[in-house]
Amino acid sequence: MEWAMSLLVNNPHVIKKAQTEIDVHVEKGKLLDESDINKLPYLHCIINETLRLYPAGPLLVTHESSEDCVVGGYNIPGGTMLLVNMWGIQNDPNLWDEPTKFKPERFEGLEGARDGFKFMPFGSGRRGCPGEGLAMRVVPLALGALIQCFDWERVGENLVDMTEGVGLTLPKAQPLEAKCRTRSLALDIVSQV
Numbered sequence: 001m002e003w004a005m006s007l008l009v010n011n012p013h014v015i016k017k018a019q020t021e022i023d024v025h026v027e028k029g030k031l032l033d034e035s036d037i038n039k040l041p042y043l044h045c046i047i048n049e050t051l052r053l054y055p056a057g058p059l060l061v062t063h064e065s066s067e068d069c070v071v072g073g074y075n076i077p078g079g080t081m082l083l084v085n086m087w088g089i090q091n092d093p094n095l096w097d098e099p100t101k102f103k104p105e106r107f108e109g110l111e112g113a114r115d116g117f118k119f120m121p122f123g124s125g126r127r128g129c130p131g132e133g134l135a136m137r138v139v140p141l142a143l144g145a146l147i148q149c150f151d152w153e154r155v156g157e158n159l160v161d162m163t164e165g166v167g168l169t170l171p172k173a174q175p176l177e178a179k180c181r182t183r184s185l186a187l188d189i190v191s192q193v
């Protein structure tokens with residue numbers, strides 16, 4: 001959520017596009033709810049693009065090969081501890097056009113949650129994240145509500161600092177600070193919460 005909001009505050013045109021999508025598809029005067037999520041593909045693009053650039057598990061979790069295998073031409077003995085550099089794959093210039101750019105549109109038209117094995121923010125297979133379904137319901141609701149109800153701006157002239165901190169779950173080095181103002185369209189919604 002913090003990475004997504006930071007990217008949005010640095011890219012006001014993306015917030016505007018997401019607000020328009022919400023205003024068109026969610027009943028006027030109603031806070032978006034679970035029944036609206038499937039009508040908001042651009043919101044999903046924003047979440048996917050955030051998880052591509054800043055995966056919460058950049059190395060997934062450690063895995064162990066259950067038997068001898070060959071990966072990319074390398075012989076891996078059974079019982080080897082394996083780390084998948086998901087951050088590296090999701091930011092690889094051989095796989096992604098302008099990988100360092102925040103372009104939610106790159107996910108437009110993606111059916112389902114994955115794009116082969118080049119986008120796996122929740123890992124994959126039997127040890128993939130069991131919370132994926134929950135996360136992909138809760139995050140659109142929370143992020144969507146922040147976009148629907150408020151206009152967001154940077155605190156000063158500088159862009160939000162996107163430096164990555166140290167840690168297994170890719171924290172931000174500097175916490176996000178931003179200004180928000182209730183949108184006139186959402187005054188009723190916010191006053192009822």
Ligand code: HEM
Pocket residue numbers: 051055056057060061062121122123124125126127128129130131132134135139
């Ligand atoms: C945006 C939110 C989340 C992201 C990006 C995320 C990402 C991940 C990733 C990358 C893994 C490692 C998968 C692998 O190595 O293949 C993982 C594992 C796991 N996640 Fe999540 N997760 C999220 C939310 C959640 C939630 C909401 C829950 C629980 C309610 C959860 C529970 C777990 C558990 C228990 C594992 C370990 C699974 C295992 O080792 O078998 N996660 N998650």
